[in-house]
Amino acid sequence: MLKVAVFGVGHLGKFHLNNWKEIPEVKLVGFYDPDLQTAAAVEEKYQIKSFKDIDGLLDQCDAVDIIAPTNFHYELCEKAVRKGKHVFVEKPLANNMEEARELMKLVKESNIKLQVGHVERFNPAFLALGSIPLHPMFIEVHRLAEFNPRGTEVSVILDLMIHDIDIILHIVKSEVRNIYASGVAVMTDTPDIANVRIEFNNGCVANLTSSRISMKKMRKMRIFQKDAYIGVDFLTKKTEIISLNNLQDPNGFSFEIETRNGKKSISVINPEAPEVNAIKMELEKFTESILENKPTLVSEVDGYRAMDVAHQILQKIRYNSINS
Numbered sequence: 001m002l003k004v005a006v007f008g009v010g011h012l013g014k015f016h017l018n019n020w021k022e023i024p025e026v027k028l029v030g031f032y033d034p035d036l037q038t039a040a041a042v043e044e045k046y047q048i049k050s051f052k053d054i055d056g057l058l059d060q061c062d063a064v065d066i067i068a069p070t071n072f073h074y075e076l077c078e079k080a081v082r083k084g085k086h087v088f089v090e091k092p093l094a095n096n097m098e099e100a101r102e103l104m105k106l107v108k109e110s111n112i113k114l115q116v117g118h119v120e121r122f123n124p125a126f127l128a129l130g131s132i133p134l135h136p137m138f139i140e141v142h143r144l145a146e147f148n149p150r151g152t153e154v155s156v157i158l159d160l161m162i163h164d165i166d167i168i169l170h171i172v173k174s175e176v177r178n179i180y181a182s183g184v185a186v187m188t189d190t191p192d193i194a195n196v197r198i199e200f201n202n203g204c205v206a207n208l209t210s211s212r213i214s215m216k217k218m219r220k221m222r223i224f225q226k227d228a229y230i231g232v233d234f235l236t237k238k239t240e241i242i243s244l245n246n247l248q249d250p251n252g253f254s255f256e257i258e259t260r261n262g263k264k265s266i267s268v269i270n271p272e273a274p275e276v277n278a279i280k281m282e283l284e285k286f287t288e289s290i291l292e293n294k295p296t297l298v299s300e301v302d303g304y305r306a307m308d309v310a311h312q313i314l315q316k317i318r319y320n321s322i323n324s
């Protein structure tokens with residue numbers, strides 16, 4: 001049985017509490033939230049003990065789940081790692097690169113597992129890709145959200161685009177060569193809308209647009225590679241593959257087109273997305289990593305790499321704003 005403590009029971013923290021309760025290998029020992037009103041309401045509604053001090057709660061658990069605002073991630077992670085506790089921490093890993101580097105070092109020197117909450121890795125539409133070989137050469141992403149003050153303490157890059165950055169770094173097996181970025185602060189003090197082009201050493205180009213001031217929502221990634229187009233809709237949880245390979249799917253179909261090199265057969269399939277709750281699955285996988293002593297699926301290195309690219313983007317935006 002894994003004893004878990006939760007730090008931060010705001011909007012997302014409450015979803016985590018519900019999901020932890022459904023994992024049989026886990027015992028929730030309590031939570032800490034400095035907002036006394038929130039703490040009292042959550043203790044009453046969820047029947048989970050509210051702790052008034054961080055160390056007292058850390059001493060009771062094997063693993064922590066940190067869903068506090070980003071500027072507290074480092075402090076809480078550091079305390080937990082120093083006490084030898086496994087850590088699940090929401091994205092972004094930390095507030096700045098110095099903290100992220102220090103956390104990587106601390107985890108490396110310790111014997112604990114750390115997982116970062118890049119939850120889109122567990123989105124059914126992404127999981128539906130299963131064993132389809134991915135070797136992207138061009139990626140187009142749109143992540144558009146309606147305005148919500150929650151999360152605006154950081155830019156749209158660290159709030160929303162970082163989800164796509166993580167997925168892209170996970171599927172493009174190459175180093176970043178160049179980044180071009182522009183962004184505008186419309187409603188807040190940091191960029192609310194941004195367009196970014198990431199070029200990789202292997203020639204792949206990713207073009208990302210993120211906005212948190214849109215009238216309609218969209219979370220769509222389009223991946224183009226030599227033999228296929230792959231559409232992943234993170235919002236509707238639907239996946240589409242149009243391929244030159246003969247893909248077998250009972251719900252799919254194929255047709256032929258004439259090309260300069262003769263006829264080519266094209267398969268169109270919509271692979272079935274597994275019916276999973278992404279948050280529950282990321283917490284289950286974290287638990288499994290600890291209990292079975294396996295690497296976490298989204299490690300501190302993944303969290304660091306996503307932050308590194310996000311911060312390079314922010315620097316480019318600042319540079320472009322100053323020089324325009």
Ligand SMILES: NC(=O)c1ccc[n+]([C@@H]2O[C@H](COP(=O)([O-])OP(=O)(O)OC[C@H]3O[C@@H](n4cnc5c(N)ncnc54)[C@H](O)[C@@H]3O)[C@@H](O)[C@H]2O)c1
Pocket residue numbers: 007008009010011012013032033034035038067068069070072076090091092117118119150151
């Ligand atoms: N993975 C995702 O898709 C996703 C989505 C939303 C938020 N997040 C991340 O989750 C985190 C929390 O976001 P939220 O929307 O739930 O915010 P929120 O403001 O609704 O909740 C944060 C809670 O943390 C509490 N808190 C403040 N300081 C604390 C501390 N030192 N220790 C413990 N708790 C503390 C606050 O009182 C509040 O109840 C952020 O890092 C955010 O980036 C991730």
